[in-house]
Amino acid sequence: MKKRLLIISLLIFTVVAAPSCSSAKTEAKIPQSIISGFNCDMTVSYNGMSISAHMTMPSAGVCVIEITDPAPLSGMSLEWSGGKFTLFYMGISVPFDSEILPDSGFAEGIVNSLDAAAQETEFEVLKAGTNYIYSAVGKSGKYSLSFDCESGALTGISIPSISMEADVSGFEAMQ
Numbered sequence: 001m002k003k004r005l006l007i008i009s010l011l012i013f014t015v016v017a018a019p020s021c022s023s024a025k026t027e028a029k030i031p032q033s034i035i036s037g038f039n040c041d042m043t044v045s046y047n048g049m050s051i052s053a054h055m056t057m058p059s060a061g062v063c064v065i066e067i068t069d070p071a072p073l074s075g076m077s078l079e080w081s082g083g084k085f086t087l088f089y090m091g092i093s094v095p096f097d098s099e100i101l102p103d104s105g106f107a108e109g110i111v112n113s114l115d116a117a118a119q120e121t122e123f124e125v126l127k128a129g130t131n132y133i134y135s136a137v138g139k140s141g142k143y144s145l146s147f148d149c150e151s152g153a154l155t156g157i158s159i160p161s162i163s164m165e166a167d168v169s170g171f172e173a174m175q
Contacts, residue, residue, distance in 0.1 A: 037057060038057055053066060058174060077089070109141075131156075132146070133146050145158075156168055
């Protein structure tokens, strides 16, 4: 009898508790540090290439990514502002309408994900070690942003659909 009661109890627990372990979307807001503006350094792994850059994002829709490595691209800046994109390199600036950029480029993917995160209210939120990982879908596909649990600093960006991973360091929120 005790064995039967134990089995029934385990079955009830499994039916009731198992759904709460899934990674369903949760009503959550992204840490304020992303919305209020920030700058950071990042090392990007994109389609087998490693790119080092400094990023400044004072507000959603406004971003500058300055490439520092590899050497042939060092000094190139990519700037987004008000739906316009400008490429700066060796004293030359070339403006584009950002709608002609592919959503699959590493810089466009980063900007799309951060802009989407600033507007999104439902994320899959997981805790992994010392980070919270916020996942949702943006123009460049599914993305995940990792934040330090204590400081709220951005620590990583992942966009699997375009084979892009970025490790973020030196994160500073703007006041």
